Amino acid sequence: xxxxxxxxTPELKYAGFWIRFLAxxxxxxxxxxxxxxxxxxxxxxxxxxxxxxxSVNVSFTNWQTLVPVLYIILFWIWKGATPGxxxxxxRIVQENGEKLGWGRAIGRYFAxxxxxxxxxxxxxxxGFDSKKQGWHDKLAKTVVIKK
Numbered sequence: 001x002x003x004x005x006x007x008x009t010p011e012l013k014y015a016g017f018w019i020r021f022l023a024x025x026x027x028x029x030x031x032x033x034x035x036x037x038x039x040x041x042x043x044x045x046x047x048x049x050x051x052x053x054x055s056v057n058v059s060f061t062n063w064q065t066l067v068p069v070l071y072i073i074l075f076w077i078w079k080g081a082t083p084g085x086x087x088x089x090x091r092i093v094q095e096n097g098e099k100l101g102w103g104r105a106i107g108r109y110f111a112x113x114x115x116x117x118x119x120x121x122x123x124x125x126x127g128f129d130s131k132k133q134g135w136h137d138k139l140a141k142t143v144v145i146k147k
Contacts, residue, residue, distance in 0.1 A: 012097060014132035015090045015144040026084030031068050039064055076105040089147045108140035
């Protein structure tokens with residue numbers, strides 16, 4: 001008896017590079033404002049030394065590193081998208097259309113480093129892939145879809 005490959009997954013509309021880039025930009029602005037409200041301008045300073053040379057000092061505390069990580073991972077699990085993606089009607093799901101769990105969300109976050117490592121080619125890959133997946137999506141078996 002021949003079996004036919006019938007997919008039980010509903011047809012997903014994949015989100016492309018530019019809309020995802022815009023969502024990332026929105027999240028960057030939100031995180032910038034949030035960082036300023038939480039940590040103020042003490043995170044960086046510009047000074048001129050005795051030799052007349054200007055220097056920029058940037059200091060990061062553990063909280064300044066942890067807040068963006070928590071923002072991203074918690075929104076992915078809670079809402080399936082960060083506020084930037086939600087504003088544009090996007091959602092992150094597993095390849096089969098199911099919601100992300102903790103393991104997949106954390107794995108996807110750390111897979112961002114793989115996408116960024118080689119001159120961000122892993123992110124640019126979104127523009128050329130049939131499912132609009134970046135390397136981080138492929139590693140975590142996720143897709144970004146339009147609602």
